[in-house]
Amino acid sequence: MEALKVGFIGLGNMGAPMAANLARAGCHVTGFDTANTSAEGVQMAAQATDVAQDADVVLTMLPNGSILRQVAETVLPGMTSGALLLDCSTVDVESARNVASQAETSGIQFVDAPVSGGIGGAAAGTLTFMAGGTDAGFSKAKPLFDIMGQKAVHCGEAGAGQAAKICNNMILGATMIATCEAFALADKLGLDRQKMFDVVSTSSGYSWTMNAYCPAPGIGPQSPADNEYKPGFASELMVKDLGLSQEAAVSVDADTPMGALALALYKQFVEDEDGLGKDFSAMLPRFSARSRPL
Ligand code: NAD
Numbered sequence: 001m002e003a004l005k006v007g008f009i010g011l012g013n014m015g016a017p018m019a020a021n022l023a024r025a026g027c028h029v030t031g032f033d034t035a036n037t038s039a040e041g042v043q044m045a046a047q048a049t050d051v052a053q054d055a056d057v058v059l060t061m062l063p064n065g066s067i068l069r070q071v072a073e074t075v076l077p078g079m080t081s082g083a084l085l086l087d088c089s090t091v092d093v094e095s096a097r098n099v100a101s102q103a104e105t106s107g108i109q110f111v112d113a114p115v116s117g118g119i120g121g122a123a124a125g126t127l128t129f130m131a132g133g134t135d136a137g138f139s140k141a142k143p144l145f146d147i148m149g150q151k152a153v154h155c156g157e158a159g160a161g162q163a164a165k166i167c168n169n170m171i172l173g174a175t176m177i178a179t180c181e182a183f184a185l186a187d188k189l190g191l192d193r194q195k196m197f198d199v200v201s202t203s204s205g206y207s208w209t210m211n212a213y214c215p216a217p218g219i220g221p222q223s224p225a226d227n228e229y230k231p232g233f234a235s236e237l238m239v240k241d242l243g244l245s246q247e248a249a250v251s252v253d254a255d256t257p258m259g260a261l262a263l264a265l266y267k268q269f270v271e272d273e274d275g276l277g278k279d280f281s282a283m284l285p286r287f288s289a290r291s292r293p294l
Helices: 015-024 048-052 065-078 093-105 118-124 135-148 160-188 193-200 235-251 257-271 280-288
Strands: 005-009 028-032 057-060 084-087 109-112 127-132 149-156
Touching (some): 005 048, 005 065, 057 065, 093 109, 127 135, 135 149, 160 235, 160 257, 235 257
Parallel strands (some): 127 149
């Protein structure tokens, strides 16, 4: 069988290891990045249109929705009819739907498939993809999901992948804050952290943030807390995702007070405190150092 031709646009922290995994699995991968990055096994090109021209799949892994829209406008006209534009970035639902309709007009399939799993998952090929698009688009993307990840869920039509991603991360942000403030309260009540973990991780307060990614150093499985809160998942990326969920909530008139408060707290942590560059579980030392607001 002829090797799948993949044009990969955006080879940053996530994109570079994902592209390298595709090349390692036998895909013919060409890449383009405005910062002249590179990835193992990937032939880099001078322009986005060069990698899009003959590609069966153009995969984008970009910072945000407005850059995705610009890149889509540039590459869609030169893509082969019936090819697939597969966006794995985390962007606003509106941009995903906008690019889907641009693609449809150009006779190109589009799937939005943001990922969960971070840089570690990208390198190990164990990402989870949450995908939005047609059945045909999802089927075309599936072999790539199988190489780069361990699971892909077809969530619905275009935009559904982004919707799933921001809803998940809104729960994650709010839950991490709840877990951290509870640990800080337990400390002040004189409750041993290990006992707190033993009880909560097997009681109704359990969650992924407590059981799998415990924000208290030395407790539970290894997590960024055991590595001086080096990310992991940086607090500024949580600000981005919580911002996207609030944008989406405004656009459909959904009441999301916990998500709004989680965004405000992470913004404050990143912009006014020392949260920038720290894992999002570093909310625990932040709460530990504070008193009740007056
Ligand atoms: P990054 O900033 O490391 O990579 C983005 C890359 O896109 C950069 O190399 C940049 O030079 C390139 N780029 C920007 N504009 C471009 C353009 N017009 N044409 C071509 N290349 C361009 O970011 P990242 O951490 O790799 O994240 C990529 C996406 O994945 C983001 O949407 C992010 O929210 C999402 N994501 C990241 C993580 C994570 O842990 N880093 C986890 C899940 C999802």
